[in-house]
Amino acid sequence: MRDLATEFEAERGRLLAVAYRMLGSRGEAEDAVQETWLRYAAALADPAARAEIRHLGAWLTTACARICLDVLRSARVRREAYPGQWLPEPVVTPLDQGPRIDGFAPDPAERAVRTDQVGTALMVVLERLTPEQRVAFVLHDVFAVPFPRIAEALGTTDAAARQLASRARRAVQAPDAPRDTADPAEQRRVVAAFVAAVESGDLDALVRVLAPGVVLIGDSGGHFPAARRPVVGVDAVARFVLGLFGRAGRYGATLRARPVLVDGALGMQMEMVYSDGRPLRLVAALAVDGGRVTGIFHQLNPEKLRDVPPLGADDGWPPRW
Structure with a gap:
């Protein structure tokens, strides 16, 4: 018999990293991952939906991205009314614990495919993007998700997903964007x-x-x-x-x-x-x-x-x- 909790927990750290990079909020990222779990459990209870889960990690990433996209669309309205300047919730890690904790901090294997940016600077620049651009960029350039899977998450075509990621990449690499590339x-x-x-x-x-x-x-x-x-x-x-x-x-x-x-x-x-x-x-x-x-x-x-x-x-x- 499948142990759903164990299967999901093996993916939780990566899902938290994906959701945090998209949302800039630890609490919202944890809520998105919990909602992903609920959708996963519901899918397994439905024979037709269960048959669509051919690769668990890919399916969970798509589900989590869709949830984050909805959160981002509503968050734009809230952040327009935010008092003063907005920064993401910092994920603070002691130096002696290395670059990864609780699945949030970036692991070298999960670093950008085309951008070498890290840290809060990248999170700040991501705020310039539309929700769709941010999802496409984070999935592809940070977590190396292929464009067909990104298109599925966004409900669009491969070509449109590529265009969204390309526009996001130009914004991240804009001359006025703070760079954070040091070792x-x-x-x-x-x-x-x-x-x-x-x-x-x-x-x-x-x-x-x-x-x-x-x-x-x-x-x-x-x-x-x-x-x-x-x-x-x-x-x-x-x-x-x-x-x-x-x-x-x-x-x-x-x-x-x-x-x-x-x-x-x-x-x-x-x-x-x-x-x-x-x-x-x-x-x-x-x-x-x-x-x-x-x-x-x-x-x-x-x-x-x-x-x-x-x-x-x-x-x-x-x-x-």
């Missing part, structure tokens, strides 16, 4: 230089580690003051970052931080505790390309940080590598 060694070197410049308050040193078109985005969900538009350009971003840390010092805030993986790329988990005991927690993801920081993404919305474990007593500032 772990380069990420560590550049992020360490960034932290050192911030710690010293050296504007010139910070400018040298920032790419010309660097962008800074902060998502507070309306809970804290944050820039309502992206901060763009070396000088503007450098002064904004130093001003942020300078204000913390002037208000007597205690700063703690820990290097972590954020969506599979090097970043920092941080906490500012003010003299009155008020904490400000955030997760900073940094995109690195060509030896410089191309994007800084601050997630401050406490509703999106619920699953992030607290910092330990040994974590301080500057962070220990």
